[in-house]
Amino acid sequence: MKKYLFLLSALVLSLPIKMNAQDKEKNQNKSRPNIIYMMSDDHGYQAISAYGYKLNHTPNIDAIANEGMLFNRAFVTNSICGPSRAVMLTGKHSHVNGFMDNHSTFNGNQQTVAKLMHDAGYQTAMVGKWHLISDPQGFDYWITMPGQGEYYNPEFIENGVHKKVAGYVTNLTTDFAINWLEKRDKNKPFFLIYQQKAPHRNWMPEPKYYHLFDSVKIPMPANFYDDYKTRTRAAHEQEMGITKVMNYAYDLKLAFDLPKDKQVGLAGMWQGIYNRMTPEEKKNYEAAYAPANDAFYKANLTGKALDEWKYQRYMKEYLKCVQSVDDNVGRVMDYLKANGLDKNTIIIYTSDQGFYLGEHGWFDKRFMYEESFRTPLIVKWPGVTHKSTTNTMVQNLDFAETILDMAGLPIPSDMQGKSFTSVLKGQKGNIHDALYYHFYENQEHKVAKHVGARTDRYKIIWFYENNEWELYDLKKDQHEMNNVYDKPSYKKVQKMMKEKLQDLMAQYKDQVTTSNTVHK
Ligand code: SGN
Ligand code: CA
Numbered sequence: 001m002k003k004y005l006f007l008l009s010a011l012v013l014s015l016p017i018k019m020n021a022q023d024k025e026k027n028q029n030k031s032r033p034n035i036i037y038m039m040s041d042d043h044g045y046q047a048i049s050a051y052g053y054k055l056n057h058t059p060n061i062d063a064i065a066n067e068g069m070l071f072n073r074a075f076v077t078n079s080i081c082g083p084s085r086a087v088m089l090t091g092k093h094s095h096v097n098g099f100m101d102n103h104s105t106f107n108g109n110q111q112t113v114a115k116l117m118h119d120a121g122y123q124t125a126m127v128g129k130w131h132l133i134s135d136p137q138g139f140d141y142w143i144t145m146p147g148q149g150e151y152y153n154p155e156f157i158e159n160g161v162h163k164k165v166a167g168y169v170t171n172l173t174t175d176f177a178i179n180w181l182e183k184r185d186k187n188k189p190f191f192l193i194y195q196q197k198a199p200h201r202n203w204m205p206e207p208k209y210y211h212l213f214d215s216v217k218i219p220m221p222a223n224f225y226d227d228y229k230t231r232t233r234a235a236h237e238q239e240m241g242i243t244k245v246m247n248y249a250y251d252l253k254l255a256f257d258l259p260k261d262k263q264v265g266l267a268g269m270w271q272g273i274y275n276r277m278t279p280e281e282k283k284n285y286e287a288a289y290a291p292a293n294d295a296f297y298k299a300n301l302t303g304k305a306l307d308e309w310k311y312q313r314y315m316k317e318y319l320k321c322v323q324s325v326d327d328n329v330g331r332v333m334d335y336l337k338a339n340g341l342d343k344n345t346i347i348i349y350t351s352d353q354g355f356y357l358g359e360h361g362w363f364d365k366r367f368m369y370e371e372s373f374r375t376p377l378i379v380k381w382p383g384v385t386h387k388s389t390t391n392t393m394v395q396n397l398d399f400a401e402t403i404l405d406m407a408g409l410p411i412p413s414d415m416q417g418k419s420f421t422s423v424l425k426g427q428k429g430n431i432h433d434a435l436y437y438h439f440y441e442n443q444e445h446k447v448a449k450h451v452g453a454r455t456d457r458y459k460i461i462w463f464y465e466n467n468e469w470e471l472y473d474l475k476k477d478q479h480e481m482n483n484v485y486d487k488p489s490y491k492k493v494q495k496m497m498k499e500k501l502q503d504l505m506a507q508y509k510d511q512v513t514t515s516n517t518v519h520k
Contacts, residue, residue, distance in 0.1 A: 032408065034191070034192075035406060035407065037088075037403065038347065039194075039349075040195070042351065042353065042365065043198075043199055043351035044357055045351075045375070048376050048378075050062040050070055051376065054219075058322065059326065060327065060330030061349055064329070064378050065387065068379050069380075070377075070390070071378070071390055071394060072390065073392065073393045073456075076437075077094065078100070078439055079367070079368070079437075080353065082099055082101070082132055083101065083104075084396055085352060088113075088396050089114065091113065091412075092416050093438070094440065095508075099132065101440045101441035102441060103441075105133040111412060114191070115137065117407060117409070118191075120407065121189070122189050122407065123191070124191045125140060126195075127141075127144075127173060128145070128173040128193075128196055131147065135160065143156050143157065143159070144156070144157050145197065148200060150169065151168065151169050151273070152169070152273070152277050153278070169196075170324040170325055171206070171324065173197070181339075202269075202270070204273065205320035207288075209323050210288035212319075213319060222479075231470060237448070238367075240362045240366075240445045240447070241362060242310055242314055246314065247267060250267060254296065256274060314358075314363060343382050345382070349379075364445050375396065392431055393431065393432050393435055394431055395432065395435050398420050400415060400417065401415050406421060434454065434500045435455075436504035436508055437452045450462060451501065451505070453500045453504050454474075458473060458496075460472075460501055462501065470485055471484050472484065473493070
C-alpha cells in the first residue's frame with residue numbers, strides 16, 4: 001500500500017513539471033517565427049513595381065515591401081537556376097556544394113538549412129520548382145516538378161509520386177502550399193520554401209491575362225542597341241539577343257499547330273508545350289493571339305520595327321506571367337492573415353537570379369553584369385522591419401545563415417555566408433566589403449565562364465577562358481557600357497580590384513581551371 005501511495009504522490013508531483021515542460025515547448029514554438037521563403041524563377045527586379053520601375057504593377061509583392069525591407073543590392077554568386085538554389089540551401093559557394101551548373105546533380109546528403117531547421121523542431125516543406133535533380137531531403141512534405149516544370153496542366157512529383165494536374169502552374173503551386181499550411185502540425189513553427197516556375201522561359205501566361213497589356217507600349221531600355229564597343233569578346237559572342245536568338249514559335253508565339261517538318265529544335269519544344277493544352281484551351285489561346293499575329297504577318301516588318309515588335313511580344317508575355325506570380329503571393333498573404341499567422345511569419349521574396357528585360361539587347365541571365373547578378377530581395381519580419389530600403393550588399397550565399405539566425409539557431413562554421421539580420425534590425429555597416437562571383441556554364445546562350453568581384457563602387461570581371469578583363473566604375477556607369485580596364489586613370493583601382501578578387505578566391509578556397517593566374 002505504502003508503495004502505491006508513494007508511486008501516486010510521485011505521479012502527482014511529476015505532473016506539473018511535465019506540463020510545464022510541454023507549456024514551455026508550446027511557448028517556445030509560439031515565440032519562434034514561421035518563415036516562408038518565396039522564390040520565383042528569373043524574376044528581374046525591374047518587373048516589381050516596389051523597385052520603382054514602371055513596367056508593371058505588382059501590388060501584392062509591393063505590400064510585402066510596405067512592411068519590410070527592400071534590398072537594392074542583393075546579388076547571387078552564380079547567376080543560373082540550379083546553382084542558385086544549391087547555394088541558398090547550403091550557404092556555400094557552388095564549388096563547395098558541388099552544384100556548379102544546371103547539368104549537375106545535388107548531393108542531397110550534405111547539410112542544408114532545411115535539415116537544420118527540421119532538426120531544431122520546425123515543420124518543413126518544399127513546394128514548387130526544385131531543379132536539383134536528386135530528391136529533396138530535410139522536408140516533412142515536398143512537391144516539386146520534373147526539371148523546369150510546365151506552365152499548362154503540369155506534372156508534379158509529390159513525396160516521390162508523379163501526377164499530372166489540370167490547371168496553371170503558378171496557381172497550382174500555391175494551392176499545394178496552402179494545402180500544406182492547412183494540414184501541417186499547428187503546434188510547431190514552420191519553414192516553407194515556396195518556389196514558382198514563372199516567369200521562366202517560354203513565358204506562357206494564365207488565360208485570364210492573355211489581353212493584359214494589349215493597349216500598352218513597354219518602354220525599351222536605352223541600351224537595347226548596345227554594340228558592346230568597349231567590352232571583351234564574351235559580350236559580343238553571347239547568344240541571348242532578343243532580336244537574334246528568339247524563336248518565332250517557342251518564344252514569340254507566332255505559330256500554333258506547326259507542320260511536322262517544322263517540329264524540330266525549339267519549334268519542336270513549342271509543339272510539346274502547345275499540346276499540353278486541351279482542345280478547348282487551344283481554341284481559347286488561338287482566338288486570343290490570332291488577331292495580333294495576323295496583323296504582324298500582314299505588316300511585313302523589317303529592321304527596327306521588327307525588333308520593336310519582338311521586344312513588345314517578349315516583354316508582354318513575361319510580364320503576364322509575373323502578374324500571376326503576384327496574384328499568388330497575395331493568396332498566400334491572405335491565407336496567413338485569415339489564419340492569424342501574419343504577425344509571426346517572416347516573408348522573404350526573391351528570385352533565383354535577375355534577368356535581362358532588353359538591357360544590352362538581351363533576355364536570359366548568366367553574366368555578372370548588374371541585371372542578372374542582382375536579384376530582387378524583400379524581407380518582411382513582423383515586429384522587426386518596417387517600410388525601408390537598404391543599399392547594403394548581401395548575397396544569396398547569406399540566405400541560409402540569415403534564416404537560421406532568424407529562428408534563433410546557431411550558424412554552422414562551415415557555411416560561407418553571413419547572417420544579415422543586423423541589417424533587417426536597422427543597424428548600419430557592411431556585411432561584405434566585396435562579393436565574389438563565379439559562372440561556369442558556357443553552353444546554351446554561350447556566355448564565357450567568368451569570375452569577378454564587386455565592391456560598393458567597382459566591379460572587376462575576368463573571363464578566364466579568354467583571359468580577358470573588364471572593369472566598371474558603377475558610380476559613373478551604372479549600365480556597364482564603359483569597360484575601363486587598362487585605362488591609365490583607373491590603374492590604382494584596377495590593382496585594388498584584382499587584389500580583392502584574389503583575396504576572395506583565397507577566402508572561399510576557389511580557383512579556376514586554367515593555367516592563368518589572377519595577376520596578368
Ligand atoms: C532553359 C532555357 C534557357 C535558360 C535555361 C536555364 N532554354 O534551358 O533559355 O537559360 O533553361 O534557366 S529553353 O529552350 O529550354 O527554354 S534556369 O533558370 O533554369 O537556369
Ligand atoms: Ca532561373
